[in-house]
Amino acid sequence: MTSPLHHKPFLLFLLARAAATIAYQMTGVAVGWQIYSLTHRAFDLGLVGLVQFIPSAALVLLVGHVADRYDRRRIVSLAQFVEAAALFGLCLGSHAQWAGKEAILAFIFLIGIARAFEFTTLQTLVPSLVDQETLPRAMALNASVRQAAVIIGPMMGGFLYIAGPAVVYAVSGALFLLSAAAIVAIRIERPPSLLREPVSLHFVFAGISYIRSRRVVLGAISLDLFAVLLGGATALLPIYARDILSAGPWGLGFLRSAPAVGAFAASIYLARQPLQRKVGKVMFAAVTWFGIATIVFALSTSIALSFVALVVLGWSDMLSVVIRSTLVQLETPDEMRGRVSAVNAIFIGTSNELGEFESGLTAAWFGAMPAALIGGIGTLLVVLLWRRFFPELAQRERLQAD
Numbered sequence: 439m440t441s442p443l444h445h446k447p448f449l450l451f452l453l454a455r456a457a458a459t460i461a462y463q464m465t466g467v468a469v470g471w472q473i474y475s476l477t478h479r480a481f482d483l484g485l486v487g488l489v490q491f492i493p494s495a496a497l498v499l500l501v502g503h504v505a506d507r508y509d510r511r512r513i514v515s516l517a518q519f520v521e522a523a524a525l526f527g528l529c530l531g532s533h534a535q536w537a538g539k540e541a542i543l544a545f546i547f548l549i550g551i552a553r554a555f556e557f558t559t560l561q562t563l564v565p566s567l568v569d570q571e572t573l574p575r576a577m578a579l580n581a582s583v584r585q586a587a588v589i590i591g592p593m594m595g596g597f598l599y600i601a602g603p604a605v606v607y608a609v610s611g612a613l614f615l616l617s618a619a620a621i622v623a624i625r626i627e628r629p630p631s632l633l634r635e636p637v638s639l640h641f642v643f644a645g646i647s648y649i650r651s652r653r654v655v656l657g658a659i660s661l662d663l664f665a666v667l668l669g670g671a672t673a674l675l676p677i678y679a680r681d682i683l684s685a686g687p688w689g690l691g692f693l694r695s696a697p698a699v700g701a702f703a704a705s706i707y708l709a710r711q712p713l714q715r716k717v718g719k720v721m722f723a724a725v726t727w728f729g730i731a732t733i734v735f736a737l738s739t740s741i742a743l744s745f746v747a748l749v750v751l752g753w754s755d756m757l758s759v760v761i762r763s764t765l766v767q768l769e770t771p772d773e774m775r776g777r778v779s780a781v782n783a784i785f786i787g788t789s790n791e792l793g794e795f796e797s798g799l800t801a802a803w804f805g806a807m808p809a810a811l812i813g814g815i816g817t818l819l820v821v822l823l824w825r826r827f828f829p830e831l832a833q834r835e836r837l838q839a840d
Contacts, residue, residue, distance in 0.1 A: 447624045448567045448576060454620035455560070455580065456587045458518060461613035463591025465525065465549075467694055468599055468606035469542060471687050472532070474676040476539055480806060483673055484798015489543050490550035491795065497554045505559045511621050514563070517556035518618040524548045525611035533604040565767055566626045574712050577764050581756060582705035588698030596691020648770070648778055655769055657828030658721065658762040661820065665725045665758070666793050668816035671732050672697065672748075673794030677806040683741045696745045700752030701759075708760050717761050718834035722821055724757035729817030736810030 473482050504513060524545045531537025531545075568576045598606045649656050672694065679690040713720060731751035738744040770778045793813075800809035825832050 445567055447626060448564075450620045450624045451563060451567055452580065452583045454514075454617040454624075456583050457613045457620065458521075458556070458617040459584050459587035460591040460594065461521075461525070461610035461617070462553075463588050463694070464595035464598070464606050464610045464613075467592050467595030467687070467691050468603045468610075469546060470676045471599060471690055472603045473539060473542060474680065480674070480677055480798050480801035480809075482539060482798070483676060484795040484802070485543060486546060487673055487794025487798065489547040490553065493547065493551040494554040494557075497551065501554050501558045504555065505562055510559045510562055510566075511624055511626070513559045514556050515618040515621045517552040517559075518614045518621070520552035521549050521556070522611040522614035522618070524552070525607045525614065529604045529607035529611065532602065532607060561763070561767075563624075563626075567624075573767060574764055575709060577767065578705055578709040578712065578760060581760055581763075582702060582709055585698045585702035585705050585752070585756065589695045589702055592691040592694035592698075594691075596687045596689075596694075599687040599691075652769055653828060653830045654718075654834055655765055657824060657831035658765050661721070661725060661824045661828070661831070662758055662762050664820040664824075665728055665817050666755075667796060668793070668813045668820065671735055671751075671797060671810040671813055673797040674801055674806045674810055677801065678744065682739060682806065683744060685741060689741060693741070693744060693748060696748030697752030697755065700749035700754075701756035702752075703749075704753045704756035705760070708757070713761065715835055717765075717836060718830075718832045721758050721761045722825060722832055724754040724761075726818065726821050727751075727754035728758070729814050729821065732814030732817060733811060736807055736814055 469486055470483060473486060476482075528537060528542065528545045531541055537545075564576055564580060565573060594609075595606050598609060649659065675690055675693050679685045679687075679693055683689060683693075685692070728751055731747045731754065735744055735747035735751065738747060766778065797809055797813065800812060803809075804812070
């Protein structure tokens with residue numbers, strides 16, 4: 439099997455993915471700490487997730503339509519230019535001290551609009567850069583690079599925040615520009631055929647219809663959706679770092695990196711040992727461990743135990759993500775990948791933001807620790823229900839259909 443690393447376009451893609459992910463993670467640390475320092479309210483941390491979720495949910499069908507009709511590289515690069523501009527705006531506002539809670543949320547809303555196009559379209563590029571035989575390994579390597587960036591990003595963000603949020607936003611904006619340049623430089627060897635079908639409701643809603651017709655894909659996507667939605671304890675990390683574990687911005691960066699440490703280890707393992715059998719059972723086991731790790735984190739008052747719980751959470755989440763994302767890519771024809779990936783993004787990508795809002799809201803009602811605990815228990819209940827609702831997923835033997 440040819441290594442994906444032998445393909446220059448794929449290497450450029452990995453560079454772009456790493457730079458953008460580091461920038462996004464650094465921004466998450468800075469925004470979380472800055473918002474909580476300004477307001478000291480858990481609900482406002484939830485609002486950060488909500489203002490990112492709203493544009494993604496509102497634009498999901500438009501994004502899929504655009505990704506299937508226009509040059510995907512241009513879509514991604516333009517979106518990243520917009521994200522860079524918003525971050526430079528945050529940099530100026532923080533430096534001049536006029537960026538309050540409302541201004542920060544407004545800039546994050548703009549980033550959410552751009553990210554809706556970037557996140558969905560970026561997923562559709564990988565199958566155009568490698569052949570189908572190499573795709574599972576390419577997806578695992580892509581996940582490895584992303585998780586390495588998720589480890590580096592929060593730590594860099596927490597360290598740079600010592601010099602102030604403006605520094606974090608400036609570096610993040612520069613990284614988005616680097617990512618956009620790398621995307622523009624990619625030369626696709628097997629460009630997908632862009633659709634010229636007239637716009638219609640059938641065309642726009644085809645992604646939803648396709649997923650509904652594939653029970654295994656629907657089960658995998660929705661299982662991940664509810665696990666991430668209920669288990670979004672990472673939104674509460676500023677509260678845990680500041681009030682429960684008595685750590686500073688470095689502690690927040692340290693904890694935000696922990697899930698990526700576990701995910702990175704899992705992705706390296708999967709790149710070397712791709713899943714061959716019982717992928718359905720592995721996915722259910724992974725989500726079960728995700729719920730258990732969330733419960734342990736919720737009850738922990740030790741930063742060391744919290745770190746270990748988040749590492750396990752990241753490991754199990756990565757197993758689930760690789761199975762789900764590979765199933766979606768392998769079972770979707772290229773001419774529909776934009777629309778299917780857009781629906782996948784609203785199920786999975788934006789469920790992170792909606793999960794942050796849910797965690798912030800429940801933390802405002804019950805407190806941070808009960809909110810995280812409720813999320814972990816809810817995740818385990820979802821596993822039990824989905825095993826009954828989607829037996830096809832539980833019985834799935836291999837990633838590729840037999």
